[in-house]
Amino acid sequence: MSNELKEYREYRQKMNERILNGNNKVIKRIFNLDTNTYMEGALDTRTKEMLGLVSSMVLRCDDCIKYHVEQCHKLGITKEEMFEIFSVANVVGGTIVIPHLRKAVEFWDALEDEKNNSGK
Amino acid sequence: MSNELKEYREYRQKMNERILNGNNKVIKRIFNLDTNTYMEGALDTRTKEMLGLVSSMVLRCDDCIKYHVEQCHKLGITKEEMFEIFSVANVVGGTIVIPHLRKAVEFWDALEDEKNNSGK
Amino acid sequence: MSNELKEYREYRQKMNERILNGNNKVIKRIFNLDTNTYMEGALDTRTKEMLGLVSSMVLRCDDCIKYHVEQCHKLGITKEEMFEIFSVANVVGGTIVIPHLRKAVEFWDALEDEKNNSGK
Amino acid sequence: MSNELKEYREYRQKMNERILNGNNKVIKRIFNLDTNTYMEGALDTRTKEMLGLVSSMVLRCDDCIKYHVEQCHKLGITKEEMFEIFSVANVVGGTIVIPHLRKAVEFWDALEDEKNNSGK
Amino acid sequence: MSNELKEYREYRQKMNERILNGNNKVIKRIFNLDTNTYMEGALDTRTKEMLGLVSSMVLRCDDCIKYHVEQCHKLGITKEEMFEIFSVANVVGGTIVIPHLRKAVEFWDALEDEKNNSGK
Amino acid sequence: MSNELKEYREYRQKMNERILNGNNKVIKRIFNLDTNTYMEGALDTRTKEMLGLVSSMVLRCDDCIKYHVEQCHKLGITKEEMFEIFSVANVVGGTIVIPHLRKAVEFWDALEDEKNNSGK
Numbered sequence: 001m002s003n004e005l006k007e008y009r010e011y012r013q014k015m016n017e018r019i020l021n022g023n024n025k026v027i028k029r030i031f032n033l034d035t036n037t038y039m040e041g042a043l044d045t046r047t048k049e050m051l052g053l054v055s056s057m058v059l060r061c062d063d064c065i066k067y068h069v070e071q072c073h074k075l076g077i078t079k080e081e082m083f084e085i086f087s088v089a090n091v092v093g094g095t096i097v098i099p100h101l102r103k104a105v106e107f108w109d110a111l112e113d114e115k116n117n118s119g120k
Numbered sequence: 121m122s123n124e125l126k127e128y129r130e131y132r133q134k135m136n137e138r139i140l141n142g143n144n145k146v147i148k149r150i151f152n153l154d155t156n157t158y159m160e161g162a163l164d165t166r167t168k169e170m171l172g173l174v175s176s177m178v179l180r181c182d183d184c185i186k187y188h189v190e191q192c193h194k195l196g197i198t199k200e201e202m203f204e205i206f207s208v209a210n211v212v213g214g215t216i217v218i219p220h221l222r223k224a225v226e227f228w229d230a231l232e233d234e235k236n237n238s239g240k
Numbered sequence: 241m242s243n244e245l246k247e248y249r250e251y252r253q254k255m256n257e258r259i260l261n262g263n264n265k266v267i268k269r270i271f272n273l274d275t276n277t278y279m280e281g282a283l284d285t286r287t288k289e290m291l292g293l294v295s296s297m298v299l300r301c302d303d304c305i306k307y308h309v310e311q312c313h314k315l316g317i318t319k320e321e322m323f324e325i326f327s328v329a330n331v332v333g334g335t336i337v338i339p340h341l342r343k344a345v346e347f348w349d350a351l352e353d354e355k356n357n358s359g360k
Numbered sequence: 361m362s363n364e365l366k367e368y369r370e371y372r373q374k375m376n377e378r379i380l381n382g383n384n385k386v387i388k389r390i391f392n393l394d395t396n397t398y399m400e401g402a403l404d405t406r407t408k409e410m411l412g413l414v415s416s417m418v419l420r421c422d423d424c425i426k427y428h429v430e431q432c433h434k435l436g437i438t439k440e441e442m443f444e445i446f447s448v449a450n451v452v453g454g455t456i457v458i459p460h461l462r463k464a465v466e467f468w469d470a471l472e473d474e475k476n477n478s479g480k
Numbered sequence: 481m482s483n484e485l486k487e488y489r490e491y492r493q494k495m496n497e498r499i500l501n502g503n504n505k506v507i508k509r510i511f512n513l514d515t516n517t518y519m520e521g522a523l524d525t526r527t528k529e530m531l532g533l534v535s536s537m538v539l540r541c542d543d544c545i546k547y548h549v550e551q552c553h554k555l556g557i558t559k560e561e562m563f564e565i566f567s568v569a570n571v572v573g574g575t576i577v578i579p580h581l582r583k584a585v586e587f588w589d590a591l592e593d594e595k596n597n598s599g600k
Numbered sequence: 601m602s603n604e605l606k607e608y609r610e611y612r613q614k615m616n617e618r619i620l621n622g623n624n625k626v627i628k629r630i631f632n633l634d635t636n637t638y639m640e641g642a643l644d645t646r647t648k649e650m651l652g653l654v655s656s657m658v659l660r661c662d663d664c665i666k667y668h669v670e671q672c673h674k675l676g677i678t679k680e681e682m683f684e685i686f687s688v689a690n691v692v693g694g695t696i697v698i699p700h701l702r703k704a705v706e707f708w709d710a711l712e713d714e715k716n717n718s719g720k
Contacts, residue, residue, distance in 0.1 A: 015582035026567035042200035055212040063579035080162035087626035092175040094454030099663035102615035135462035146447035183459035207266035214574030219303035222255035282560035320522035327386035332535040334694030339423035342375035402680035415692040440642035495702035506687035543699035
């Protein structure tokens with residue numbers, strides 16, 4: 001596993017625990033609601049994760065992008081599909097999105113490397 | 121046709137013409153690119169319009185929301201599906217998105233009314 | 241009651257009903273969570289409404305501003321206090337907030353007029 | 361003078377007075393600072409107004425756009441120059457800026473009409 | 481003192497000096513105005529710092545969040561109060577605020593550690 | 601060449617290549633359009649780069665700011681002019697822009713150091 005993936009995942013898990021330990025009911029419910037939002041419904045999880053990704057890109061939130069890129073990767077979304085999601089984000093959000101596109105592609109590449117090396 | 125739909129469409133068309141008459145190459149290419157972005161590709165137009173809609177909602181652009189709500193409506197996206205797109209936008213973007221959700225639902229209702237009355 | 245107050249309140253109520261009729265669980269929970277957020281806790285409702293107002297101003301959401309201005313008005317926040325909330329919003333958010341400040345002051349004036357005329 | 365120009369100018373002036381009557385020192389200083397920002401310096405006022413306009417467009421603030429479009433118009437910025445400012449805003453900020461471009465062009469047209477009819 | 485706190489404070493001080501050395505009157509006045517905004521007035525500094533914090537969170541500015549978290553910490557705002565400020569920011573601003581919440585909690589923990597270790 | 605400049609340039613070039621290798625037509629056209637936007641026209645490149653910089657600042661995108669600061673530096677824009685661009689960004693965008701101003705000034709200083717040391 002690359003350092004980038006490892007650090008991202010460990011930091012995320014550690015801080016989520018710290019946040020939930022704060023024991024604030026509203027924040028706990030937001031975390032819970034966040035999980036429910038992407039469950040199968042009239043739209044499938046795959047589509048909803050794409051919606052979460054494009055939203056994160058136009059709002060330019062690198063950590064949110066990483067989270068949804070990983071979910072999309074797990075769900076078998078192809079590179080061509082990923083780039084079309086990226087294209088919508090860049091047309092709607094403008095060139096200001098490009099630095100976040102760089103990070104998204106870098107993270108995608110790390111996930112691909114991890115997958116390709118996992119059986120070795 | 122409701123006044124809201126009529127005014128929205130006429131204003132949009134009139135001003136798009138005024139903009140294109142400005143004869144600026146970069147702006148013309150953005151308009152052209154905007155159209156191409158939502159064409160069939162690795163993802164179908166239906167999915168891409170949903171991506172455009174959720175992006176417009178989290179960026180809180182009422183006119184962009186109207187445009188994509190209408191496209192989604194034309195493509196046969198159901199009310200249940202629409203509300204799931206809205207739910208992703210509201211969870212990702214927060215309660216600040218609610219006023220735009222109101223406008224989106226109002227516009228959807230106007231489109232439904234138009235469809236139901238069109239054969240009479 | 242001024243037309244502005246009447247229209248704002250009626251539209252808000254009508255569309256909230258339309259949204260809740262959509263029967264989407266995630267959206268219903270967001271509405272519910274929104275109410276709970278401002279309840280008495282370690283911070284009192286008065287402080288929380290001020291936090292909601294300043295957030296709405298820097299995010300430049302006129303309808304959200306109106307909602308929190310009205311809540312603050314009901315809770316007896318004075319004009320001097322309101323202007324200090326506005327000042328934080330304008331320093332943090334920049335002159336881009338000024339048009340929303342105009343709307344906020346206009347709405348505050350309408351609420352004051354309503355209060356002053358209510359006993360007549 | 362068109363209704364749009366008249367209403368915009370009167371509302372702006374009326375509400376600025378209401379705001380300054382609030383007598384908040386920080387807000388008064390922001391208004392004062394806003395004026396000073398665009399004065400001649402290492403960069404001329406013309407360039408600074410263009411900077412103010414493009415900033416207002418990417419931040420998608422219609423009233424701020426109107427203000428700077430009028431200042432640019434007074435300073436003799438040509439339509440071709442205006443459209444190049446618009447093009448930067450639309451490339452940097454994305455298609456989400458287009459609805460604000462429509463309003464900007466509409467306002468520019470109103471200013472041109474006013475100028476052309478002023479001698480009649 | 482933790483490395484994170486040390487680096488944050490040293491970088492902030494060094495660059496503020498570089499900025500003020502630029503000798504731009506408008507920027508100097510913004511820095512001055514920023515200080516004045518949070519002084520005691522109709523609202524106390526404690527409330528104003530909370531307003532500054534929640535604004536920084538919904539606008540998702542990590543360095544601004546750190547600054548106001550530290551001010552709130554100095555003013556004796558409790559962890560329970562902090563989490564209620566965070567909850568308003570997360571409800572208003574959406575899950576997109578969560579990565580900034582992680583950073584805020586991490587910084588708060590560092591400040592608590594510093595306080596607890598300062599007498600040893 | 602400073603590490604900061606080196607890393608910024610190498611990362612940017614590497615990831616742009618990765619993005620273009622994705623072979624998505626819409627994204628390629630955005631990159632192409634981005635280049636064309638700043639070419640000489642009714643406005644000269646110098647003015648357009650200033651417009652790109654101020655837009656990047658108010659939208660608070662550090663990598664975009666670095667790109668335009670470097671372009672402005674190459675075009676001979678003086679430090680006094682730079683600070684006036686910064687002042688517009690900070691007045692329009694508020695104190696939330698200050699952390700990005702710190703990064704911009706740091707990057708400018710690195711470019712000045714590089715220039716001063718290049719003949720040695």
